[in-house]
Amino acid sequence: MLIFEHSEPGRINAAQVPAVGACAADVPEAFLRRKPLLLPEVSELQAVRHYTRLSQRNFAIDTHFYPLGSCTMKYNPRASNAAAMLPGFLARHPLSPESTGQGFLACLFELQEILKDVTGMKGVSLTPMAGAQGEFAGVAMIRAYHEARGDNARTEILIPRAAHGTNPATAVMCGYTVREIDVDADGDVDVEALKKAVGPQTAGLMLTNPSTLGVFDRHIEEVARLVHGAGGLLYYDGANLNAILGRVKPGDMGFDVIHLNLHKTFSTPHGGGGPGAGPVGVGERLLPFLPVPFVGERNGQYHWITEKLRPQSIGRLSAHMGNAGVLLRAYVYARLLGRKGMSRVADYAVLNANYLFERLTALGYAAAYPGRRATHEFLLTLKDLKEKTTVTATDVAKRLLDKGFHAPTVYFPLMVPECLLIEPTETESLDDLDAFVGAMAEIWSDAHTAVDVLKNAPQKLPVRRVDEVRAARDLDLVWRQAR
Amino acid sequence: MPFIPHTKADVERMLATIGVDSVEKLFEEIPQSLRSAPLAGVPDALNEQQVLRLMRERAEQDGRFLNFLGAGAYEHHIPAAVWELTTRGEFYTAYTPYQPEASQGTLQMLYEFQSMIASLTGMEVANASLYDGASGLAEAILMAVRLHGGSRRIVLPETVHPVYRKVVHTIVRAQSIELDVVPSGDDGVVDPAEVAARMRGAAALVIPMPNFFGRLEALGELATVAKEAGALSIGLVNPVACAWLAPPGEWGPGCDIAVGEGQPLGAPLSSGGPYFGFLAARQAHVRQMPGRIVGRTVDIDGKEAFTLTLQAREQHIRRSKATSNICTNQGLLVTAATIHMALLGPAGLRGVAMASHANTARLVARLTRIPGVRNAFPGAPIFHEALLRLDVPVGDVLRALEAQGILGGYAVGEHYPRWADGLLVCATEAKTDADIELFATHLERIVSKRRLDPPCAYKDS
Numbered sequence: 001m002l003i004f005e006h007s008e009p010g011r012i013n014a015a016q017v018p019a020v021g022a023c024a025a026d027v028p029e030a031f032l033r034r035k036p037l038l039l040p041e042v043s044e045l046q047a048v049r050h051y052t053r054l055s056q057r058n059f060a061i062d063t064h065f066y067p068l069g070s071c072t073m074k075y076n077p078r079a080s081n082a083a084a085m086l087p088g089f090l091a092r093h094p095l096s097p098e099s100t101g102q103g104f105l106a107c108l109f110e111l112q113e114i115l116k117d118v119t120g121m122k123g124v125s126l127t128p129m130a131g132a133q134g135e136f137a138g139v140a141m142i143r144a145y146h147e148a149r150g151d152n153a154r155t156e157i158l159i160p161r162a163a164h165g166t167n168p169a170t171a172v173m174c175g176y177t178v179r180e181i182d183v184d185a186d187g188d189v190d191v192e193a194l195k196k197a198v199g200p201q202t203a204g205l206m207l208t209n210p211s212t213l214g215v216f217d218r219h220i221e222e223v224a225r226l227v228h229g230a231g232g233l234l235y236y237d238g239a240n241l242n243a244i245l246g247r248v249k250p251g252d253m254g255f256d257v258i259h260l261n262l263h264k265t266f267s268t269p270h271g272g273g274g275p276g277a278g279p280v281g282v283g284e285r286l287l288p289f290l291p292v293p294f295v296g297e298r299n300g301q302y303h304w305i306t307e308k309l310r311p312q313s314i315g316r317l318s319a320h321m322g323n324a325g326v327l328l329r330a331y332v333y334a335r336l337l338g339r340k341g342m343s344r345v346a347d348y349a350v351l352n353a354n355y356l357f358e359r360l361t362a363l364g365y366a367a368a369y370p371g372r373r374a375t376h377e378f379l380l381t382l383k384d385l386k387e388k389t390t391v392t393a394t395d396v397a398k399r400l401l402d403k404g405f406h407a408p409t410v411y412f413p414l415m416v417p418e419c420l421l422i423e424p425t426e427t428e429s430l431d432d433l434d435a436f437v438g439a440m441a442e443i444w445s446d447a448h449t450a451v452d453v454l455k456n457a458p459q460k461l462p463v464r465r466v467d468e469v470r471a472a473r474d475l476d477l478v479w480r481q482a483r
Numbered sequence: 484m485p486f487i488p489h490t491k492a493d494v495e496r497m498l499a500t501i502g503v504d505s506v507e508k509l510f511e512e513i514p515q516s517l518r519s520a521p522l523a524g525v526p527d528a529l530n531e532q533q534v535l536r537l538m539r540e541r542a543e544q545d546g547r548f549l550n551f552l553g554a555g556a557y558e559h560h561i562p563a564a565v566w567e568l569t570t571r572g573e574f575y576t577a578y579t580p581y582q583p584e585a586s587q588g589t590l591q592m593l594y595e596f597q598s599m600i601a602s603l604t605g606m607e608v609a610n611a612s613l614y615d616g617a618s619g620l621a622e623a624i625l626m627a628v629r630l631h632g633g634s635r636r637i638v639l640p641e642t643v644h645p646v647y648r649k650v651v652h653t654i655v656r657a658q659s660i661e662l663d664v665v666p667s668g669d670d671g672v673v674d675p676a677e678v679a680a681r682m683r684g685a686a687a688l689v690i691p692m693p694n695f696f697g698r699l700e701a702l703g704e705l706a707t708v709a710k711e712a713g714a715l716s717i718g719l720v721n722p723v724a725c726a727w728l729a730p731p732g733e734w735g736p737g738c739d740i741a742v743g744e745g746q747p748l749g750a751p752l753s754s755g756g757p758y759f760g761f762l763a764a765r766q767a768h769v770r771q772m773p774g775r776i777v778g779r780t781v782d783i784d785g786k787e788a789f790t791l792t793l794q795a796r797e798q799h800i801r802r803s804k805a806t807s808n809i810c811t812n813q814g815l816l817v818t819a820a821t822i823h824m825a826l827l828g829p830a831g832l833r834g835v836a837m838a839s840h841a842n843t844a845r846l847v848a849r850l851t852r853i854p855g856v857r858n859a860f861p862g863a864p865i866f867h868e869a870l871l872r873l874d875v876p877v878g879d880v881l882r883a884l885e886a887q888g889i890l891g892g893y894a895v896g897e898h899y900p901r902w903a904d905g906l907l908v909c910a911t912e913a914k915t916d917a918d919i920e921l922f923a924t925h926l927e928r929i930v931s932k933r934r935l936d937p938p939c940a941y942k943d944s
Binding site (some may be wrong): 002003004011012013015016017018019020021026028030031032033034035036037038039040042044047048050051052055056057059060061062063064066068071073074075076077081083084086089090091092095096099101102103104106107110113114116117120129130131132133135136140143164165166169170171173174175178187190215216218222244246247248252253261263267269270271272274275276314315316317318319320321322323324325326332334335336338340342344345346348350351352353355358372373387397398400401406407412426427428429430446458461462463465466467468470471472475476477478479480 | 498531568578579584602613652752787792799835841
């Protein structure tokens with residue numbers, strides 16, 4: 001039932017009516033709204049009950065194991081939320097003077113320093129509001145760098161075929177054409193193909209490492225040499241940083257620019273699709289181009305660094321300084337982990353993934369890249385299973401939901417047929433991993449003996465399989481009163 | 484280790500299953516030369532009690548101010564239930580609803596949000612959010628350029644929020660889009676005749692409501708001017724204003740796109756974020772909309788169900804041909820906004836708009852009784868924000884007010900040299916008559932003192 005269907009004309013939630021009387025006769029009639037406003041007219045209890053019940057129709061980290069590959073669904077500490085929701089932080093207006101924000105700015109400055117260290121970069125700006133905006137900032141900086149050198153012949157960004165869709169979409173937004181590079185049979189970038197592709201037209205290469213194929217690219221040093229040798233720059237997509245946090249710094253791999261997804265690696269909540277935060281870090285060459293504002297420090301006083309101090313900056317990406325509350329949550333997470341805790345994130349993320357990888361392949365599930373180590377995630381392919389039994393990645397995913405596990409990422413990367421990308425994260429216990437293996441074992445068995453059970457899944461959720469074709473064909477995007 | 488549940492025995496069992504003798508072995512594919520030195524720049528761990536104490540101290544260090552700043556972010560009351568519900572783990576820790584059967588709660592909420600935003604803006608369809616108002620305007624402009632299919636020139640009034648104009652420039656510059664900025668008249672609005680003269684061959688016109696100064700532009704006339712030039716019109720609106728004032732769908736022939744900053748709908752000020760952007764449009768243009776869109780459909784039993792739809796527009800399917808690179812948006816803020824709008828209802832939200840406006844009117848009336856303070860646009864229609872002009876330096880006045888615990892508004896001179904003496908003030912429904920009187924009393928003393936005895940700093944005891 002929609003909230004609108006609880007509505008009754010004339011019902012007013014009196015506790016939420018402002019106390020100030022309206023004396024608004026100065027606005028001419030012509031400026032006033034004519035059409036009725038179709039917001040629900042419900043009591044506070046009706047609203048609270050409705051949205052509480054809706055929340056219960058979700059899977060979430062707090063309720064379910066969520067092994068969604070390349071999404072890093074780790075536990076979101078409640079302390080992060082409690083700190084970011086302190087009244088002093090919530091009440092501060094973004095245009096308040098720096099003098100009224102020294103405590104807030106101190107957190108951001110220290111977060112910048114922490115991110116510089118873990119990424120091996122020389123400067124960090126926290127302002128991008130999600131990974132894709134971080135990518136935009138990164139590629140825009142690459143463009144600004146070449147332009148500042150008068151090097152205008154570079155028109156192309158190289159992207160491995162397995163990359164997230166945001167990479168090519170971002171390159172196009174930055175005015176580049178995209179050339180896709182194949183990966184070799186082991187899942188590494190095809191170095192021979194790269195050699196043929198790089199040249200004076202290469203602005204840069206965008207790479208996720210470990211890649212979305214769940215393996216660490218072993219040729220990374222050679223890839224960096226080739227791209228730099230051609231005059232291009234290297235962009236690190238931090239989607240999979242959890243795999244190497246504390247173990248490897250992207251700056252050491254030769255990357256010139258990186259974005260992090262704090263809603264992955266630094267454990268801020270995904271919130272049903274955001275907000276995220278996509279800070280960017282840069283090496284020496286790109287420092288002048290960092291997006292503004294970011295925080296500087298002088299004699300223990302913090303201040304904003306804006307376009308006045310950074311005239312070559314690519315500019316601003318949001319009305320203020322990005323998703324401040326997300327950044328505070330990430331800062332709290334970093335302080336709770338500390339140096340030792342942070343250097344062990346990758347250890348346990350990789351341990352969990354390799355354990356699941358071993359257990360699931362032992363059951364019969366096929367690795368997309370057998371013989372490779374899992375990183376913080378790994379890729380299975382059900383191509384053979386589908387040929388034998390007709391069971392697809394979707395069938396497995398939907399049956400997992402019935403068994404109380406969120407599905408892994410399915411059908412991504414697009415180049416591997418019937419794939420499942422599985423990322424357990426470091427915060428899952430051995431008991432929970434074993435329970436997941438148990439569910440996957442039952443599914444493997446059903447695939448060979450009771451295919452219908454899988455084809456008819458899910459059975460136990462609020463709805464069964466959803467007709468997405470109809471959703472796109474007979475568009476119903478807003479509720480209308482007359483319906 | 485924080486948040487890692489493994490016992491020593493667990494680790495041993497897991498390593499034995501994998502068939503290696505150490506965790507180190509699991510990293511063997513990474514060249515030795517790349518393995519990092521320790522993290523020297525990360526401080527030692529604090530426990531939760533220590534972290535929360537530190538954060539409390541920092542939050543309190545900055546003090547509490549009586550705030551008359553607006554300029555794009557507004558202090559409204561947020562019902563207590565909004566964030567109580569929004570931070571329930573089931574909303575707070577869910578992912579993007581790619582598995583619809585396991586995400587009906589978030590999906591239905593987003594459908595309700597789209598419905599509310601469509602009605603609020605007077606448009607036919609809405610998406611499930613963008614990052615914020617400024618980047619949302621950039622997306623709206625890119626959408627308009629795609630829809631127009633010919634021109635890449637956008638007519639952008641100078642009365643649009645100056646930082647929004649900067650953000651748009653950052654985001655669209657690489658796509659050879661030209662921003663044709665129309666100067667404001669002395670009355671704080673653009674002249675429709677001047678806009679009309681620039682519309683020939685343009686792709687779109689941006690129309691702010693209210694504009695940066697709180698002024699109401701000639702909305703219907705401007706939307707008509709755009710249509711007659713064969714261009715699209717983009718209404719850039721404060722969503723609270725739309726509950727009381729005519730929304731973009733009602734301006735002249737109706738706007739093609741409505742976009743704006745969602746912060747006034749349940750997001751705390753929080754030093755600037757997270758907020759959210761919203762975008763609504765005509766149904767005919769839905770396939771050029773950026774961002775996620777939820778549709779209502781059925782499951783295989785014919786039962787009502789919700790799912791992300793029209794995903795063929797998006798980056799994870801279309802890659803380099805997507806309408807935008809946006810992926811993660813601001814879902815949790817949309818949850819808050821949806822609950823906020825449900826709790827207020829149509830009368831409540833209209834009440835907030837009118838009360839905010841009434842308070843600002845009271846504020847302006849009171850402050851302009853002070854000698855040396857005048858209304859920049861006396862008698863002109865505004866919504867809940869107004870530009871004052873001071874005959875003493877604005878920066879000095881703001882610093883003196885800050886010393887009294889008051890944030891007295893926004894000095895617009897940096898962006899508008901013509902109004903170097905301009906102070907943009909706003910009082911939402913959250914202000915009382917006593918708050919306004921306190922502001923006025925201090926301002927009066929500061930201004931008169933400045934006039935009699937410039938320019939030493941003044942601090943009330």
